[in-house]
Amino acid sequence: MDTESKKVTKLFGIFMNRGLFKSTNHKMSLKVRLIFSFLFAAIIPLMLVQFVFYLNTTLTMQNNVDDLLKINLLQTAKNVDMTIESYNDLLLQILSDNEIVELTKKLNKGSADEQVSAFGTLREKLGTLANSKEGISGISILCPNGLVVSYDKVTGLATQHFWIKYNDITKTDFYLEAEKTDHTVLIPTSFADQYEDKALYLFHMAKRMFDIERLDKTTLGVIVISLKEQLLSDAFNGVYGTLENVKQKNGFNFIVDQNQKIISFPEKAYIGGHEEEFLTGNSMSFTRDMGMLNGWIKDLSQKPVLINKYEDRNLGWTFINITDKDRMFSEVYSLQRIFNLIGLAAILISITLVIYFSGRFSKSVRKIVQAMTTAKSGELNVHVDLNTKDEISIIAKTFNSMMVQINKLIEDVKRAAKNQKDAEIKALEAQINPHFLYNTLDTINWVAIENEQYKISNMLKNLAQILRYSINQSNEIVTFKQEVEWLRQYIYLQQIRFDYSFHCEVEIDENVLGCKIHKLLIQPLIENAIIHGLDGYSSGGLINVSAKICEVNNIVISIKDNGRGIAESKLADLLIEDGNESISTGRGFGVKNVFNRLRLYYGEECKWNIISEPGQGTEIVIKIPRHLE
DSSP, rough: OOOOHHHHHHHHHHHHHSSSSOOOOOSSOHHHHHHHHHHHHHHHHHHHHHHHHHHHHHHHHHHHHHHHHHHHHHHHHHHHHHHHHHHHHHHHHHHTOOOHHHHHHHEEEEOHHHHHHHHHHHOOOOOHHTSSSSTTTEEEEOOOTTEEEEEEEOOOOSSSSGGGGSGGGGGHHHOOOOOOOOSSSEEEEEEEETTTTTEEEEEEEEEEEOOOTTTTTOEEEEEEEEEHHHHHHHHTTTTOOOOHHHTTTSSEEEOTTTOOOOOEEEEEGTTBGGGGEEEEEEEEEEOOOOGGGGGGHHHTSSEEEEEEEEEETTTTEEEEEEEHHHHHHHHHHHHHHHHHHHHHHHHHHHHHHHHHHHHHHHHHHHHHHHHHHHHTOTTOOOOOOOOOSHHHHHHHHHHHHHHOOOHHHHHHHHHHHHHHHHHHHHHHHHOOOOOHHHHHHHHHHHHHTTOOOOOHHHHHHHHHHHHHHHTTTOOOEEEEHHHHHHHHHHHHHHHHHHHTOOOEEOOOOOOOOEEEEEESHHHHHHHHIIITTTTTTTSSSSEEEEEEEETTTEEEEEEOOOOOOOOOOHHHHHHHHOSSSSSSSSHHHHHHHHHHHHHHHGGGHHHHEEEEEEETTTEEEEEEEEEOO
């Protein structure tokens, strides 16, 4: 085996030693390792999917429940608002009743007989209004002089009403608050009376009465509608309603005012208390004696709950919902148990399938390993026959293809080594001492001068300078001025060669002369214009070479001729950036070379284009970055 083959074989052996199959003496076979690998690969994703699914489902369900509870809170709050608004309309109806206003005036400033008459008439009218709507316990008018006209639907007595317990009604906080505002004042719920085994809790709506005919709006009294707390409970709890209905549901609702004082609660004993007596943060924690509570509230207080709040800025009340979390998420927990059973079944099925397929898989793999071992020993013509029509067969085909490529690579390495040696020999043969060539040209020049052949002498001088410029550091960066001077010498020789069949104009912007450019970038383009563009011209040929500043940081170079032009198909080949050194024949041999050099020198900063039509001439435009150093 030759040296190149040994190198490739050694590299292949290193790959094998560091690859998946390090030794054939492992205690655990590939089949067993595959079984364990696939088991872990199946169990872990299943458990992870199950866990993520559970978390996502729980979070989604909780968000949906929270959204639903919030929507219900908002809806029930609107129900309460509408209910309160309907009774507020009744207050406005009383205020706009001129007869009631006049009777109230008599109560305040009338004679004793007028007050007695007004008192009786007002009670009758208030009674009519109180019976016009459900939920009203009584309607009262509190006068500034301390008189109270009240119709109590429960007692029906003029002297037995809610306000009898106050010595001076005009000194109470709610009266003073109602007197100083034109808005309706809501008086929190409180215990009113006990009737047999039922306690009566009332909340009140109060509004100042004044004489609309007087500009000073003197207070005539305060109208108060006393409403049963059950009205709020029915409007707010909906189907919950009473304690009996609440027990059948997942939770309950209640209301507190801006001072966290409880206005409505399913357990009536807590009305008038404060929210913190049983609600701490997001959990229920009763500070009162648990013995006074019903069993279902005790049970709920020992469970995790969901708490949602909605603040009604119109009423100044906060609506609170408490929901049993376990009962609300019972379906999620059931779904989790089902999913666990499904996961366990999937794992068992996976184990069975893995054991079966791993046996077939390991058999195919052993064939490939055997072929690799053979290749490692140096036999690179090995071939794997495997027709399983799966990924393993693709690996076998890839291995076979790799062997073919390795053999081809060995041949390419041999060929490249031979070509390199040939190139080195040719390079040695081509090494001619430049000084010998310059001295020879100088000797010929003096012979021409001695024979008075001054034109030949001038040509030889230009040729010597062209050779010296071209040979010395061909990739050197020079100024445009140096490049243009050399181009003039080159053009001079070409004009003599072609018997002045063309004229060349060189127009270089003065600001460009000091800029830098790589040597011999423009010359191949001029040579193509002379040899191919002006081919067949005996006179009248014109070449224009120009360079100017563009966009401050760029230089645009143009080489334009009035020659034959370029065919469309050939023009497309010239503009393709394929990295080839040149086109093998015809026009373009030097052009492609220049384009490739531009790409190497300037990268993406340079641009070029060729504008040409057959019979109309050709223009090559190059844009390169402006470099002063």
